[in-house]
Amino acid sequence: MAGGREDKALRKIAASFEPLAEVATSGGVAMEVGPFSHACAHVSVLFGCLGIAFKFAEKDYVSKVDDLIEASKSITTLNDMIELDIQQDCVRQGGSHTRNLLRVKRGVDMVRVLFEEIIKSDGNSLKDAASVAYEKVFAPHHGWAIRKAVAAGMYALPSKSQLLKRLNEDEGSAKVEMQSFVRTSGPVIQYIEELFNSRQLGIDW
Numbered sequence: 001m002a003g004g005r006e007d008k009a010l011r012k013i014a015a016s017f018e019p020l021a022e023v024a025t026s027g028g029v030a031m032e033v034g035p036f037s038h039a040c041a042h043v044s045v046l047f048g049c050l051g052i053a054f055k056f057a058e059k060d061y062v063s064k065v066d067d068l069i070e071a072s073k074s075i076t077t078l079n080d081m082i083e084l085d086i087q088q089d090c091v092r093q094g095g096s097h098t099r100n101l102l103r104v105k106r107g108v109d110m111v112r113v114l115f116e117e118i119i120k121s122d123g124n125s126l127k128d129a130a131s132v133a134y135e136k137v138f139a140p141h142h143g144w145a146i147r148k149a150v151a152a153g154m155y156a157l158p159s160k161s162q163l164l165k166r167l168n169e170d171e172g173s174a175k176v177e178m179q180s181f182v183r184t185s186g187p188v189i190q191y192i193e194e195l196f197n198s199r200q201l202g203i204d205w
């Protein structure tokens with residue numbers, strides 16, 4: 001819709017990950033909680049283009065991003081945020097910043113894989129691309145009930161062309177922005193995984 005809130009949302013999402021990718025590949029600069037969580041907040045605009053089927057996923061994702069935004073008011077870097085949770089022995093506790101970071105990282109990864117699938121598919125199906133992304137990123141971590149609900153929700157997704165229309169993009173412009181996001185989100189995801197792995201916290205929980 002012209003002038004709608006989703007006006008050029010893809011460009012915004014892609015642009016907000018540029019500086020994060022620079023930090024991730026700098027080999028020394030620490031990523032800050034604020035810029036990271038605000039970039040992740042941009043991503044949630046996509047939910048608005050998917051219809052009501054994924055409202056529950058949106059709520060879960062947004063609440064976790066909001067928790068990170070709140071954390072950024074008193075903690076500067078992702079590194080320090082994790083260290084504080086380690087000190088307080090609450091890394092895996094429900095609602096901890098570190099646990100929410102791992103979930104939000106998966107959300108970003110899902111969008112990355114989703115865009116990769118959309119870019120390489122010729123058809124008009126969003127369901128196929130979304131199913132592949134979900135299977136790869138979230139399904140191994142979700143129980144039976146959630147997996148069933150997600151599978152049912154996939155049937156309610158709009159088509160790829162409907163999604164692009166809601167995003168105010170055509171095939172060509174969408175491809176450019178999606179490619180940009182795929183390129184920049186990769187190193188950011190790796191950076192976060194390294195924060196976990198270098199402390200033996202694991203990323204499979």
Ligand code: 1PZ
Pocket residue numbers: 046047050054056057058060061094095099100103104106107108110111114126130134138146150157
């Ligand atoms: C076209 C794209 C289709 C989008 C499909 C989205 C599928 C994701 C469905 C996730 C359902 C979430 C239900 C809640 C799950 C929670 O149990 C877990 C664990 O949370 P905790 O126990 O730590 O509080 N939460 C998650 O796994 C995070 C889910 C975030 C979903 C973000 C998806 C981002 C994709 C955006 C695409 C527009």
